[in-house]
Amino acid sequence: MVVDMIYKGKFLFWDNEVVQGTIIMENGKILEVHGPSYKVESDVILDYSMQPEIMALPGVIDMHVHFRGFNLSYREDEYTGTRGAAKGGVTTVVEMPNTDPKMDNITTVLRKIKEYEKKSFIDYAVYAAVPDSLEKLNDLLENWSHIMGFKIFPNDYSNPHLKNLLKGAYEKDLLVVLHAEDPNLIKEVDSPGERWKTRSIEAAISAIDKIYELATPNPPRMHLAHASSLEEVIEAKRLGYTVETIPHYFLLTSEIEKEMGAFAKVNPPLRSYPIAKALLEAVSKGTVDSIASDHAPYSIEEKNAPFIEAPSGVPGVEITLPIMLTMVNWGLLTIPQVARLTSINPASILKLERVGKIASNYLANIVLVNMKTEGIITADEFECKSKYTPFEGFKYKGKPILTILHGDVIYDGEHFIRPSYTLNISKLRREC
Template sequence: MSTLILDATLADGRVRDVRVEGEEIAAVEPSLDPKSDERMIEAGGRRLFPGAIDAHVHFREPGYAHKETWETGSRSAAAGGVTTVVDQPNTTPPTTTGAAFDEKAELAEKSLVDYGINGGVTAEWDPDSLFDRPLFALGEVFLADSTGDMGIEADLFADAVARAADEGVAVTVHAEDADLFDEAARERDAGGTGRDADADPWSQYRAAEAEAAAVERAVEVGSDSEADVHIAHTSTPEGVDAATAGGATCEVTPHHLFLSREDATELGTFGRMNPPLRSEERRAGMWERLVEGDVDVVATDHAPHTVEEKETNLWDAPSGVPGVETMLPLLLAEARAGNVTYERVRDVTAANVAEIFDLPRKGRVEVGRDADLVLFDPEETREIRGEDLHSKCEWTPFEGRTGVFPDLTMVRGNVVYDDGTFGEAVGRNVRE
């Protein structure tokens, strides 16, 4: 059955009818005659966007299904207008071998939305078997980050980037230089609650300077190997500027665009993430670069943990916050308020991502592209509440903020979300 969406306002303001036949967009015209057997959707001036592509999620399977699963994570994505996600390798086992990739790929078949699977690098990685799979990218590669099992040394990083370049695979880099972390911040922290906006020991510990230094090193290594380097979750204007100057692309998270150290008192340990929240001045600088076009991608680093796991000492709490369901609604609310254009939102959540990661069928409302579509009414706003969202963790750092949520989400012509009702798991690997 074909579907005709009537009188939809696109990101650039044009009002068009959009016909979907099978899995792709068949027509985008000012006025189309309905077919007798066609399903019709009256947009009535509502806006129609290409589905968002979240290039950075942690859906936690295998290994941590108590935090999130492919089913719950993809439901959250669909309800937030995200039609493609890219899952990161730091699961258990980590996605560093062909066998680990296959295990994750089998679990991903439960996804409502399309997906990519990133491979990772550790001292034990197996590039021969990993690159033999339909890999999305190499990442999240933890350059000089000694705080987790995925951290690697400089020589191995250079070798991995060179191998990825040979294979024609992009490299997504977690750029923080652990040598520049401020160990004295631990000693200065009296209670470990994370609720002091002036002290904010986690932000002091993972200092802003550590990011820019690592970005500069990553782009230098990438340039030597002629690799496509993408910098994950840049949290400072200096990090964005270093990526731009070095010819790399970069992503920024919603939490680094909308939250700062001034939110530390309210968030406490729920605001611990890597990289950490920065000063309000730096947050404003990030927003400025988003509006002006220096930021290539907004991606969530969706990293859910349970409430019980977060309710502990700052130094023991796991890092990460959920965000896949609220990314697009938060940005659309800003576009509604006139703080950013709808076209810019489309670009950083869909069009740019598709271009950077070579997804020619994704990212735009154009004939021949996949019918990954999101329909929403910009005049219908909603207060964000963790209890209303669909991630398994059931909380959000954006509690009480305003979002514009989708009415309808389609993945390759399949309705996966319709006003609170979910469709079937139709997701597939975008590299196959």
């Protein structure tokens, strides 16, 4: 038998064991997984069996990116965003809907999907925004198969159609992703390093509770985006939310915002060291379900505005996996934990079928990593358009070196190669 591609070496099998073996890929899927001595022929053989520092992991599923496009393509677009993702070992992204124009209607959603079909290097899906009319909401719910779910931002809390959206999401089994900051309890300040005091944890918890209460008695599947404290995690989990966080919330503090100003300005804000430390412990203990990048790029000119006026958001899709691998080398996480946080659990939260693991009949979306490669994060080397990061100068150990999508190498450590095809993963959801 001659197959499309073979990988030989270490890999994470299913979700809990790093083994030495052979991965056979055919027609975009993992055909079979065997021991190291298994014989099969292929024109493409990736043999790392004598390099124990290299292993194969399931490709990262980043549930939270803003790849902009449309009228904001000067910040990022589907082409540059997905190339950066591929470089970072990410094989699937789900894009947030605060685009321009906003994805609060099926016409704009379908237009965005067309942009991905033309430009993307990886698999993708989109969330829809809370519409400003029942007609738009009903159109989205009728065409639910095109979206992964809905994203609720703080300025949506007073939307008169929000309760109908939550009811419709429950009926269609769509995911609802929450940015939890109660707009009645937050305000901006013109003092870098102080925003965490006026955009408090209490404001986040209030939002978590309010949206849940609005959804009662039949809440849909709900997911807390970018948790910035342990308290948010505990409250959201108590109410049945799944929970994500972002590396900058547990590895950086408000001191970085004080030092870098708007170039470290994010919402929710970076918090104090004790808060970040407690969240880091929650990540290490497995209390948090998933890790995302919240890749939210802006131009340098926009970030150079006066601090109180400058927009919030930083790029991150290229560096999430190196940061997580570094935590393995620090002894804070294990390889199975990284895979659960970045691939296995996101696939489960999104209800994806046959995605997120290295196992027979799963999509052959794989990243090879070198656990001994060391370097320093430098924004000037980003593939993405925004060349800034609050992780500037961060010393990493562990790096993606090759990314595979549907059995095609799309990034080989230097060059990008167009895949045979990409998928809108909304079509891969399990039946309810």
